[in-house]
Amino acid sequence: MPALHLIDAVKRRLHRDIVADPVLxxxxxxLYLCGEAYPHAVDDYFPIEHVDCPDLASTMRAHMQDEDKHIALYAKAIEKLGCEVIDLDDSAIFNVVIRSHTPSPWRVEPGMDADARNDxxxxxxxxxxxxxxxxxxxxxxxLDACAHSPSPYPGKAVSAVLSDENRHVAYTIDAVHDLVPRQRANDILAEHARAERRANLDFSSRTxxxxxxxxxDHWPAGRRPFFGxxxxxxxxxxAGA
Ligand SMILES: [Fe+2]
Ligand SMILES: [Fe+2]
Structure with a gap:
């Protein structure tokens, strides 16, 4: 079994152990909530004012609103588990970790022409x-693991979030291909795919x-050395990802 598939199998076990304990x-x-809130912490996410295509601009606006709805869903799920939302430092925010592995900027600078803006x-x-x-x-x-959770609300919240996220996955890649020529789109996508691959290992292991x-004290007996x-x-x- 390739190493990344093995990691997936371990992560499935991990999620089962996590939902079994309300604190975990x-x-x-x-962690999911902090990622949803991240666009509010920076000024270069969703550069809608620079988007020429009205359809794309309105899809991006709806996307932003979805993410805000997700913040509320996660906050309520955390409350239903008897816990409170906590602030996390940057190393616990997946978006930040991906950025740390991404060489190219995406901020639209003043005076850029249409091609540079679209890029x-x-x-x-x-x-x-x-x-x-x-x-x-x-x-x-x-969500799979939530079927075994003692509390039903988190599963409902995660299911609602997941259906929005699948829509976001689909339109974002289509838009990359619409905005720039094919070869450039492929190059951009390859760079961001690599950054995310490395960030996934970095973020998952650190977290x-x-x-x-x-x-x-919240993990099943004997499981900590294995997950460690x-x-x-x-x-x-x-390094090899
Ligand atoms: Fe989201
Ligand atoms: Fe999303």
Missing amino acids: HARVLN RIANFLAHAHFLEKRVAHSLEMH LLRLLREEA AVAWAMRRMI
Whole structure:
């Protein structure tokens, strides 16, 4: 079995252990929530004012509103688990970790012509595409695990979020192809795919190690050494990803 498929199998087991404990479950929902809130922390997400195509601009506007709705859904799910939303530092925000692995900027600078603007917008949408795709994949595993959760609300919330995320995955890649010539679109997508691949290993391993350390009493007996070893194996895979 290739290493990444093995990691997926381990992650499915991990999500089952997480939803079995309300504190761990809330911590993980909090991670998803912080990603949803990230666009409000920066000024270069959703550069709608620079988008010439009215249809794309309105789809991006709806996308932003979806993410705000997701913040509320996660916050309510955390509350239903008897926990509170907590602020997390940048290293716990997947968007930030992806950015740290992404060489190209997407900020639209003043005075850029239409081609340069579209190139930057395509870079933002490629970043969003691979981010959304990974989040959707993670939510699928999480939703599966939620069937075994003692609380029904988080599963309902995650299911609603997942259907929006799948829509975001689809339109963002189409828009990249509409905004720039084919070869340029492929190059942009390849760069952001690689950044996200590395960030996924970086973020997952770091986050797992942190949860194993900070919530040591909440894991099933004997599971921490195994998940710890998996996290360190993921860290060794980053350079080759
Ligand atoms: Fe979302
Ligand atoms: Fe999304």
